[in-house]
Amino acid sequence: MHTRVTALLGTRYPIIQGGMQWVGRAELAAAVSNAGGLGVLTALTQPTPDALADEIARCRRLTDQPFGVNLTLLPTASPPPYEAYLDAAIAGGVRVLETAGRSPRRFIDKAKAAGLVVVHKCTSVRHALSAERDGVDAVSIDGFECAGHPGEDDVGGLVLIPAAARQVKIPLVASGGIADGRGMAAALALGAEGINMGTRFCATVEAPIHPRIKQALVDAGEPQTRLIFRSLRNTGRVLDNAVSREVIARETRPGGCGYEELRPLVAGARGRAALEAGEVDDGLVWAGQVVGLIDDIPDCATLIQRIVTDCRQRLHAAAQAFGLPPGAPR
Template identity: 60%
Template sequence: MALKTRFTELVGVEHPVVQGGMQWVGRAELVAAVANAGGLGFITALTQPTPQALREEIERCRSLTTKPFGVNLTILPAINPPPYAEYRQAIIDSGVKIVETAGNKPQEHVDEFKKHGIVVVHKCTSVRHALSAERMGVDAISIDGFECAGHPGEDDVPGLILIPAAADKVKIPMIASGGFGDGRGLAAALALGAEGINMGTRFMCTKESPIHQAIKEQIVANDERSTDLIFRTMHNTSRVAKNAISQQVVALEKEGAKFEDVRELVAGVRGRSVYEVGDNDAGIWSAGQIQGLIHDIPSCQELVGRIVREAEEIIQGRLARFVTSRAAVVA
């Protein structure tokens, strides 16, 4: 049984399993491993310090796989924004055929990517934003539920509601993000109307993930309660791994702290050091509630194969047992 969907056909991959962009994590070795396993991986453009470095990372990924992969470009407001147009041009010049966009108002980027025949998958956290992206001309949607790592939006709608609500209205292919990590999740996402799953935290905890072994082991040790929501009072909610720093930020917010009061605690350079040196409390780092369902550190090949196999067994076995023919009922 092959799980072929509109999404796998759109991007030309074997399995409906995606590794989305992750700051400091979405590097060539992980992306290529996902691609070689039959899934779709995304290099994170802004993890690279310059557009030229991104070009080199794309070429490094090509040296590790002959299968399709993409690049994530996240557009966020910043005092000193990165040169998004230059990163975009690096993606185009490198011949990348699939891009994941995220963040605010990506219209100009979508337009440019589409001019060059690039498939655009836009990541969003609400039905209204998914519909806006569809009108914008993107090719597929990645809908992100409240369980996710990173920015879940401000509506607090979990995947069990958000995915079918979006599926009822979105006409283009849609994959489900936030809270996925095994075959049960994939089968559930397909049942809810999605055509694949996007995973971040689960792929962080693989052999090829370019983060410190101690952090992978921390993810395994954590449970579904091991996250904090920071920046709630600033209406820029972010779900991160619970640690000494996140608890401090939450406490300061309860006292009325502004961003300037926590800026040093949440600095990106500190978060990066978590992955580099393996100190869980060195800074803020993203992780989702799916931590409660992560119990090992497999290779990407092992993980993707297991997820697809489990989903197939659930669809053909467990769910099929609940279906009783009309003739049997009459008899």
């Protein structure tokens, strides 16, 4: 498959494994890259920039294909050493920097001077246009269906993707609510030139999380996610479980609550422990509505090939329905 996204990333297919806290590690990123997509290591999963350097080296031993590093810029008064993490990515010869969260403006020039392609993930057209003006190479636009933080506008991908495509001039990647070739074909038809998947890659053989968590994603239906932090204007989408229900109960009681009361429930260390131990109700499990489309736990190579094949077949069938020149999908 050839789009501006494959040309930019140096991949066979325009499929990106989004950066995910605790999940974006070498075994998953390398498997995605070896299968023709772009695997992504999550910088802040690693406790220090030196640890990220070691993880980059480990990924390099597992694949000779391009992979990226995600740097999520958090709204916090005590930020991690972002520039040191970026330096580790540069020193490790990483090809792609995926940024998310706050504006990556202050890191763009340094990253691009070192030869990195910068892809910024955002949740609105206005933020996509701002990132384009700042000089990023591509934008990944997150619909309201996505896991993680979908923003506060509540616009689904069916509207958000074409709304962005008609204004953004740089390559556009569709993110949120995509798990199969049908979703990829739809994203391409809506004006994107590639897709970004997070939740779907969690339910793969290589994802470094407990099998019980993967099975919970398979078992869940599309209504079984919850929106937390709505009262804090920092909305997050997670799997419906005991912890997310308790967070919502505290947020929605008379008088609400502040973040400090929620902190013990939502702490990253607690979520990581749940992912590793397979205790679905012990911590937040970040997941998108796409769980309703996940029926199995394949390896990454099988998943990507299936998505690409199905995407081609769907686009071919659509072309034939409108009497366009026949030709077998390749």
